[in-house]
Amino acid sequence: MRKTVLITGCSTGIGKQLALAMAVSGYRVYATARSLHNVEALAAKGILPLQLDVTREDSIGRAIAKIEADGNRVAVLVNNAGYGAMGPLAEMPAAELELQFQTNVFGPMSLIRHCMPHMQEQGDGLIVNIGSVSGIFVTPFSGAYCATKSAVHALSDALRMELAPFNIHVMTVQPGAIESDFGQNAEASLKRTFSAHSKYSSIKEHIEKRARASQNNPTPTSVFVSDLLNEMQKPHPVAVKKIGNGSRSLSLLGRWLPQPIRDNILSKTFGLTALRAKLNAATSTPGKPM
Numbered sequence: 001m002r003k004t005v006l007i008t009g010c011s012t013g014i015g016k017q018l019a020l021a022m023a024v025s026g027y028r029v030y031a032t033a034r035s036l037h038n039v040e041a042l043a044a045k046g047i048l049p050l051q052l053d054v055t056r057e058d059s060i061g062r063a064i065a066k067i068e069a070d071g072n073r074v075a076v077l078v079n080n081a082g083y084g085a086m087g088p089l090a091e092m093p094a095a096e097l098e099l100q101f102q103t104n105v106f107g108p109m110s111l112i113r114h115c116m117p118h119m120q121e122q123g124d125g126l127i128v129n130i131g132s133v134s135g136i137f138v139t140p141f142s143g144a145y146c147a148t149k150s151a152v153h154a155l156s157d158a159l160r161m162e163l164a165p166f167n168i169h170v171m172t173v174q175p176g177a178i179e180s181d182f183g184q185n186a187e188a189s190l191k192r193t194f195s196a197h198s199k200y201s202s203i204k205e206h207i208e209k210r211a212r213a214s215q216n217n218p219t220p221t222s223v224f225v226s227d228l229l230n231e232m233q234k235p236h237p238v239a240v241k242k243i244g245n246g247s248r249s250l251s252l253l254g255r256w257l258p259q260p261i262r263d264n265i266l267s268k269t270f271g272l273t274a275l276r277a278k279l280n281a282a283t284s285t286p287g288k289p290m
Contacts, residue, residue, distance in 0.1 A: 004028045004072040006063075008054055008111070009081030011038035013180035014130070017225045018078065023047050025229065027076070030067060054081045054107030055099065064114045073118040076232070078128045079108035082148075084186040086211040087193035088200050089143035096193050097144050104148035109155065116168070125168040128232060129156045133176050133247050137254030140270045141210040145186075160239055171237045176247030178224045183215035202278065206271030219244035 005022055009015040010031035016039075019031040023046050032052035033039045039049040050066060053059040067074060085092065085100040112127060119125025134142060135149030153172055160170035187208055194200075200207065227243050242248050253262065267273045 002026060002028050003075040004030070004067065005076035005078065006030045006032065006050075006067065006074045006111070006115070007078040007080055008032050008052060008107075010042070011035070013182070014178065014221055014224060015078075015080045016042070017221050018080070018228065019047055020045055021225050021229050025233070028072060030063075030074075032063060032081075054111065055102045057110055060107070060110050060114060073122065074115045075119070075122065075124065076126045076128070077111060077115045078130070079111060079152075080128075080130045081107065082130065083189065084134075084142060084145035084182060084211070084214075085189050085193060086142055086145065086186050087190055087207060088141060088198060091195060091198055091200075092144060092193050096189075100144045100148055101151075104145070105151045105155070108152065112159065116163070119163075119168045120166045123167050125163075125166075126232060126237065127159065127163070127168065127170045128228075129170070129172050131156065131172050131174045133174050133242070133244075133250045133254075135174070137250040139210060139213075139266055140272060141207045142186075169237055170239075171232070172240045173228060174240060174242045174247055174251065175224065176242070176244035176250060177214050177216060177218040178244045179215070179218040179221045183212045186214070187211040200275065203271030203275050206269075210270055217245055 005027045007015055007019050007022070007029065010019050011033040015031070019029050019042060023029045029047045030050045031039045031042050031047045032050045034051070034053045036049060036051040039047075043049055048070075050063050051059070052063040064074070082104045083100075085096050108129060115125070115127075129152050131152045132145075132149040134146045135153050138146040138150075153174070156170050156172040163170055190207065190211060194204070194207065198204075224243050228241065231237050231241050242251065264273075267276075
C-alpha cells in the first residue's frame, strides 16, 4: 500500500531533497512551504506541492483538510521546517523569541495533533521530528534556537512512549553540520535580533561566526537524506538518529564535558572572555566609574 507522507519546509535543503528521495522510493509525497511558489516545480517529479505555514493554525488545518479531500491520510509526518534565531538571548526581541518557538516547537506539535487521529485509526504511523545537536551542546548566541531543539527532544521522548500503544513510532533526528541554507538564514536573523546599541557590539564578528557555524565542514545533504530515509524505512526505526559531522562528538561533549571547562572553552571561542577582560579593564581604569 502506498503511504502518504507530509514533509514541512521543502523550499530548499533537507526538506526538498527528502521529498524527492521519498517520491522516488514510492511514497505519495506532500511537500510543503510557506510560499506555494517555492515548491510548485516539484510537481514535475510526481510530488504534491502544498502551501503550509507552520506558525498558523488555520494554515495547518487547511493543509490537512486538502490531503483528506484528496482521499489520503498522513502515514508519515516529517517535521523539518525550522530556523535559527541568533543573537544575545537577553537582548532578543520578544517577538523573535516567540516566533522561534512557534516555528520550531508549537507548529510541529500542532501538526502532530492533526495527524495523530488518522494514525491511531490506521493502527500505524511514523513521526520524524528534526531536532539538533544544538539541543544538547548549547552555545552562546544561539540560546533561543538551542532551547527549541531541546524542547523538540523532550517532546519527542514523551510522545514516543505515549503513542507506542497505537503502533505510532516517533523518531528524533539530531543532525550535526548539514549542508543547507541554515547558516545563511541564521546570519540573516541577526538583522532582526542584533541592535547597533548592543552591549556585545565589540564582538559582533563572533556572533556572526556562531550563526555560520553549521556550515563549517558540513555533511552533504544527499548523504544526510540517504541515511535518514534508510532508517525511516526500517520496520522498527531507532528512537534517536544522529547524522552528520559533529552529531556524535558534540553530543558527547554536551553531556559529559564538565560544565566549567565547557563554559571556558565556549566563552573563549565566541569572544566572551575577551569581552569580560575589556569590561574589567574599563572599570579598573583610573577616572572611570566603578
